[in-house]
Amino acid sequence: MIIKSATYVTSSAKISQCPPPDMPEYAFIGRSNVGKSSLINMIVTKKGLAKISGTPGKTRTVNHFIINDSWYLVDLPGYGYARASQKQREEWSRLINTYVTKRENLISLFVLIDARHEPIASDLEFMEKMALNGVPFARVFTKADKAGQRETEKNLALHNKIMLERWESLPVTFVTSATKGKGRDELLDYISETMKFFKKEK
Numbered sequence: 001m002i003i004k005s006a007t008y009v010t011s012s013a014k015i016s017q018c019p020p021p022d023m024p025e026y027a028f029i030g031r032s033n034v035g036k037s038s039l040i041n042m043i044v045t046k047k048g049l050a051k052i053s054g055t056p057g058k059t060r061t062v063n064h065f066i067i068n069d070s071w072y073l074v075d076l077p078g079y080g081y082a083r084a085s086q087k088q089r090e091e092w093s094r095l096i097n098t099y100v101t102k103r104e105n106l107i108s109l110f111v112l113i114d115a116r117h118e119p120i121a122s123d124l125e126f127m128e129k130m131a132l133n134g135v136p137f138a139r140v141f142t143k144a145d146k147a148g149q150r151e152t153e154k155n156l157a158l159h160n161k162i163m164l165e166r167w168e169s170l171p172v173t174f175v176t177s178a179t180k181g182k183g184r185d186e187l188l189d190y191i192s193e194t195m196k197f198f199k200k201e202k
């Protein structure tokens, strides 16, 4: 897929404020500082489209962008902020849960995981919750350039091992680097392919 246009649409604090579900949608989520903004900017090749945050935990809204006038890219608030209050975390968690389970045009949720780290409980728990709720998701390992090939492979194998203890199959998986542009073609191919499953309500 060639990216011809990427436009910011709106930021929603409630699901009812999101744009009408009239196009296929792909959402990005992950722990704060995982590299979400960098990955989104790399995919659409537009610096500053999704703000790269100096202060972790700033995004608290569901941010919609329209790509090529044909699909929505969604930047979701992260989970697992150490610095946020319990109340804030509960509010974000509610917003995310409502969004992923109710958004009818959501084709896939990309769950971002830092390739440098061994599996983290909050990532595994989040993916398990998605699977139990029937939310279609894919794993996206980030910062592969920082981790290096050997560490990335080791951490990915650990992730797979833990997931296969509880699940029969593994989710679709991408390995990316925002600085090197790695994984961009694979992600965009996957989006092109799965977009066909979108059915507009009549």
Ligand code: GDP
Pocket: 030, 031, 032, 033, 034, 035, 036, 037, 038, 039, 051, 052, 053, 054, 056, 057, 142, 143, 144, 145, 146, 176, 177, 178, 179, 180
């Ligand atoms: P977010 O909080 O998840 O949106 O994370 P950001 O995109 O703001 O990135 C957090 C930090 O990681 C920033 O300093 C980025 O420059 C850096 N970063 C993000 N992705 C990559 C990557 O693929 N490679 C490298 N080397 N650094 C990255």
